[in-house]
Amino acid sequence: MTIEFATQYRDRSFIPSEPGKPYFIEKGMGDRAHLFNDIFTIYAGGEQTENTFNFFTCEGPKGDIIPAHSHPDTYEVFYITDGAVRLFVEDLEGEQHEKLLTVGDFGFVPKNCPHAYRIERHHSRIVGVAAGPGGTFERFFETLGEPTGELGLPRRTVVPEPHKFGTVPQRYDVNFLPDHKWRTGS
Amino acid sequence: MTIEFATQYRDRSFIPSEPGKPYFIEKGMGDRAHLFNDIFTIYAGGEQTENTFNFFTCEGPKGDIIPAHSHPDTYEVFYITDGAVRLFVEDLEGEQHEKLLTVGDFGFVPKNCPHAYRIERHHSRIVGVAAGPGGTFERFFETLGEPTGELGLPRRTVVPEPHKFGTVPQRYDVNFLPDHKWRTGS
Numbered sequence: 001m002t003i004e005f006a007t008q009y010r011d012r013s014f015i016p017s018e019p020g021k022p023y024f025i026e027k028g029m030g031d032r033a034h035l036f037n038d039i040f041t042i043y044a045g046g047e048q049t050e051n052t053f054n055f056f057t058c059e060g061p062k063g064d065i066i067p068a069h070s071h072p073d074t075y076e077v078f079y080i081t082d083g084a085v086r087l088f089v090e091d092l093e094g095e096q097h098e099k100l101l102t103v104g105d106f107g108f109v110p111k112n113c114p115h116a117y118r119i120e121r122h123h124s125r126i127v128g129v130a131a132g133p134g135g136t137f138e139r140f141f142e143t144l145g146e147p148t149g150e151l152g153l154p155r156r157t158v159v160p161e162p163h164k165f166g167t168v169p170q171r172y173d174v175n176f177l178p179d180h181k182w183r184t185g186s
Numbered sequence: 187m188t189i190e191f192a193t194q195y196r197d198r199s200f201i202p203s204e205p206g207k208p209y210f211i212e213k214g215m216g217d218r219a220h221l222f223n224d225i226f227t228i229y230a231g232g233e234q235t236e237n238t239f240n241f242f243t244c245e246g247p248k249g250d251i252i253p254a255h256s257h258p259d260t261y262e263v264f265y266i267t268d269g270a271v272r273l274f275v276e277d278l279e280g281e282q283h284e285k286l287l288t289v290g291d292f293g294f295v296p297k298n299c300p301h302a303y304r305i306e307r308h309h310s311r312i313v314g315v316a317a318g319p320g321g322t323f324e325r326f327f328e329t330l331g332e333p334t335g336e337l338g339l340p341r342r343t344v345v346p347e348p349h350k351f352g353t354v355p356q357r358y359d360v361n362f363l364p365d366h367k368w369r370t371g372s
Contacts, residue, residue: 021278043294050318
């Protein structure tokens, strides 16, 4: 059960290439990608669940708020296992909310709700599930950023090539909102 | 955003009664239920995600292996945030596997695969996602066991009334396998 597989995403992955197989992945050993200053690690994706859900983590350093965005067809969970993360969400009536989430706290972002977060402590980790009736979108991070075999945070900021912003977000149900303003004050 | 709601499941819940609303839930404050010696806490269910996925935790004391069971239409994630849990899974070819999962480790159980687990350290916590094309089944725990407003483990073992075993598992896609034997040796 510690076999590695060649999949459509990786030469070596602990996620089986065929669906329907049970598997175990030790901490940090999922399919990894660097994007900006964070590392995203996929443990399960749409291929494993008949496209119903995925499961991944995001680890990052204390830093700036990420760009506001929404997902027209995707619901998203934020569950904190390490550190502290401030989650910003705007509801469908336009009311904005923010909350500092720490270990064991949970945030839920429905489809179409603008949202962003700011990692507020070094060594923070978010567990994420992002899925909806249209499928799952876990390969967004490595398609906009870079797949990696490394285990830690990026050694340099991984800035996507500009042309990717014109095609990748749409393919993965991500709608960036460059003019969005957070009025919650933090 | 710290409003409580009356829902179809609870007089007071931090999960909004209407879908489409963002929300935050602090650690341990989801919809809770006691079953045997464990506490299950739901943070999101099918109503929030158009029936694509749920998100819950299971906390329990060090104890015996739970009864072997399978889910004909449900994929299940085990992600450990505290303690240690030994996961037993049989694949569709009948081969059995087990692995001691500790903090940050992940296990994936496809539909129809017999499985069970044994909590191997006190104060362990499993994050679970259990869903499939047929929907989500997070209310199994409180329907077989008991909803609770308490925050900790059950003070007494919550044994379901016998008649419930004849109806509840089927409604929630749970197939108990009383004759199943684990031959993995642990």
